[in-house]
Amino acid sequence: MATTPLQSGVQAVGRLAMVRPAGVVLTRAAYNYGRQTVGGLRMASTVTTEGNALSGYSNTVEEETSQELVLIVCSDKKERVVILGSGWAGYAFARTLDPNKFERIIISPRSYFVFTPLLAGTSVGTLEFRAVLESVRRLGLVNFHQGWADDIDFSRKTIHVEANTSDDLASRTRLLMKRSQDPAEKGPMFDVQYDKLVVAVGAYSQTFGIEGVKEHANFLRDIGDARKIRMKVLQSFEKATLPITTNEEKRKLLHFAIVGGGPTGIEFAAELHDLVHEDLAKTYPDLIKLVNITVYDVAPKVLPMFDQKLAKYAMDTFGREGIAVKTEHHLTRIRPDEDCEGCLKLKIQEYGEEEVGAGIVVWSTGLMQNPLVKKMESKVIQRLSPSGDAFSAEEMQIQKDPKTKSIVTDSHLRVTMVPAGSQENANEMVKGSLLPDVYGIGDCTVIKGQGLPATAQVASQQATHLAKRLNKGDVDQTPFKFKNWGTMTYLGNWTAIHQSSADELTGWAAWVLWRTAYLTKSMSLRNKIMVPVYWAMSWIFGRDISRF
Numbered sequence: 001m002a003t004t005p006l007q008s009g010v011q012a013v014g015r016l017a018m019v020r021p022a023g024v025v026l027t028r029a030a031y032n033y034g035r036q037t038v039g040g041l042r043m044a045s046t047v048t049t050e051g052n053a054l055s056g057y058s059n060t061v062e063e064e065t066s067q068e069l070v071l072i073v074c075s076d077k078k079e080r081v082v083i084l085g086s087g088w089a090g091y092a093f094a095r096t097l098d099p100n101k102f103e104r105i106i107i108s109p110r111s112y113f114v115f116t117p118l119l120a121g122t123s124v125g126t127l128e129f130r131a132v133l134e135s136v137r138r139l140g141l142v143n144f145h146q147g148w149a150d151d152i153d154f155s156r157k158t159i160h161v162e163a164n165t166s167d168d169l170a171s172r173t174r175l176l177m178k179r180s181q182d183p184a185e186k187g188p189m190f191d192v193q194y195d196k197l198v199v200a201v202g203a204y205s206q207t208f209g210i211e212g213v214k215e216h217a218n219f220l221r222d223i224g225d226a227r228k229i230r231m232k233v234l235q236s237f238e239k240a241t242l243p244i245t246t247n248e249e250k251r252k253l254l255h256f257a258i259v260g261g262g263p264t265g266i267e268f269a270a271e272l273h274d275l276v277h278e279d280l281a282k283t284y285p286d287l288i289k290l291v292n293i294t295v296y297d298v299a300p301k302v303l304p305m306f307d308q309k310l311a312k313y314a315m316d317t318f319g320r321e322g323i324a325v326k327t328e329h330h331l332t333r334i335r336p337d338e339d340c341e342g343c344l345k346l347k348i349q350e351y352g353e354e355e356v357g358a359g360i361v362v363w364s365t366g367l368m369q370n371p372l373v374k375k376m377e378s379k380v381i382q383r384l385s386p387s388g389d390a391f392s393a394e395e396m397q398i399q400k401d402p403k404t405k406s407i408v409t410d411s412h413l414r415v416t417m418v419p420a421g422s423q424e425n426a427n428e429m430v431k432g433s434l435l436p437d438v439y440g441i442g443d444c445t446v447i448k449g450q451g452l453p454a455t456a457q458v459a460s461q462q463a464t465h466l467a468k469r470l471n472k473g474d475v476d477q478t479p480f481k482f483k484n485w486g487t488m489t490y491l492g493n494w495t496a497i498h499q500s501s502a503d504e505l506t507g508w509a510a511w512v513l514w515r516t517a518y519l520t521k522s523m524s525l526r527n528k529i530m531v532p533v534y535w536a537m538s539w540i541f542g543r544d545i546s547r548f
């Protein structure tokens with residue numbers, strides 16, 4: 001037996017090119033050429049290519065069989081799967097994808113995953129911030145790059161990344177939304193190549209362009225937001241208790257306005273109510289009668305995803321707790337109050353010229369497109385399509401959902417394309433085609449024809465489905481099917497509502513289900529222990545009201 005290792009990848013390209021069947025184009029994917037003759041050698045190999053050059057040979061063995069040499073090329077190079085985002089979709093996907101089969105790389109501006117259903121609890125001190133975070137680095141990835149995917153070159157399978165050197169910028173929505181998209185103001189840039197790409201960049205907060213929202217409202221989407229809210233709420237109490245603060249200023253400072261009557265806005269109102277009445281009432285007994293919590297919504301009813309009976313239960317509970325819910329109210333401006341330091345003035349269409357004073361406005365009105373998704377959708381992609389023997393290019397674009405502007409995927413979570421310029425009547429056009437090796441999951445996507453809500457449930461189920469299918473190698477065969485685990489919302493005072501296709505629950509029983517359900521989902525053992533410990537601590541000793 002003789003052994004002659006391949007001299008170099010370049011040499012290998014030359015040899016392979018000699019045997020490449022007509023019409024086969026080398027890409028970065030793995031090709032099994034089976035047994036083929038290469039200038040007197042026969043190959044039995046799985047060959048992995050990087051860029052346009054072959055790479056990743058670990059062993060080469062030549063065997064002499066009867067008259068000819070058989071070259072066995074074994075590669076230890078795995079397919080590289082790059083994941084954009086470390087939210088519910090990106091994190092769950094990376095966690096489930098088999099590291100023995102794939103090289104996993106995450107690109108995300110933040111180095112952690114946030115368990116969003118418990119974020120409102122951290123913003124009032126029911127839980128500590130670290131209890132709802134999971135470090136991406138603990139996933140044992142081949143690499144994590146802290147930065148934003150700024151652009152993607154699909155033909156070269158390359159992601160242009162803008163490094164993020166500020167943790168504060170990644171964790172605070174208000175700063176993030178003000179981040180400049182001007183190329184001249186961008187941070188350091190670098191490129192990352194992929195074999196397969198999973199786009200899981202989520203969405204941004206919707207402000208509807210209302211004056212003063214980006215500048216003065218507080219969002220509740222990430223850990224930095226929760227920290228800022230906690231600080232501001234406690235600051236308002238400290239300012240209100242100063243001997244120089246007038247009663248009118250106290251009322252303004254202690255009016256907590258929440259815009260958006262979806263589950264996030266309602267849960268924050270409920271958590272804030274618990275903080276005020278269970279903890280701050282003992283520290284600031286004279287101020288409690290001046291506290292007001294108001295939820296504003298433009299719709300005629302809040303919690304639209306719940307049936308009428310449960311939504312009414314929620315409103316009755318809020319009524320008893322003294323939380324005001326103002327439906328069909330349109331906020332048109334937020335500005336600082338020049339007569340009260342730290343206060344804001346809210347202009348509400350229904351109140352005419354009169355403005356409402358508030359110490360804090362928490363904004364939770366829905367989602368808008370991530371800037372990367374906008375950039376991706378505006379790109380013209382040359383699709384190689386067979387026409388006779390030659391390859392001719394067709395101009396395509398990523399398909400976008402006309403309502404949400406999200407990326408459209410098929411039921412296998414593969415990103416779909418339509419001929420360039422045909423977005424408006426995409427459904428009537430020739431059947432859309434697929435963007436090779438690009439998948440989309442979570443809030444930045446919609447599955448064609450499925451109309452699923454933008455929730456953690458959907459994002460995490462999509463992520464685990466896609467990762468499992470890739471692990472098994474049958475992603476094209478098994479479509480994604482959503483299983484509805486039910487919807488829950490905390491209402492304060494140890495009560496909640498729960499709705500599923502099987503049952504409906506209200507009150508304390510729903511609250512128990514709410515807490516246990518969250519404990520079992522997507523948390524490491526460390527956090528599964530930390531969360532109940534902090535819940536117990538705040539129940540026994542009260543919530544932490546220190547500011548830092």
Ligand SMILES: Cc1cc2nc3c(=O)[nH]c(=O)nc-3n(C[C@H](O)[C@H](O)[C@H](O)COP(=O)(O)OP(=O)(O)OC[C@H]3O[C@@H](n4cnc5c(N)ncnc54)[C@H](O)[C@@H]3O)c2cc1C
Nearest residue numbers: 085086087088089116117149201202442443454455456457
């Ligand atoms: C306070 C709150 C409570 C919620 N409660 C519930 C609940 O109880 N139940 C439920 O089902 N859903 C809930 N949701 C909704 C749920 O959190 C979202 O549906 C879910 O986070 C969507 O997951 P995602 O991975 O698509 O997006 P996200 O979780 O938003 O993650 C997006 C990720 O992409 C990163 N990213 C952004 N831009 C780029 C870029 N250019 N390049 C690379 N990375 C990028 C972000 O930093 C982030 O890591 C809640 C949401 C909030 C805010």
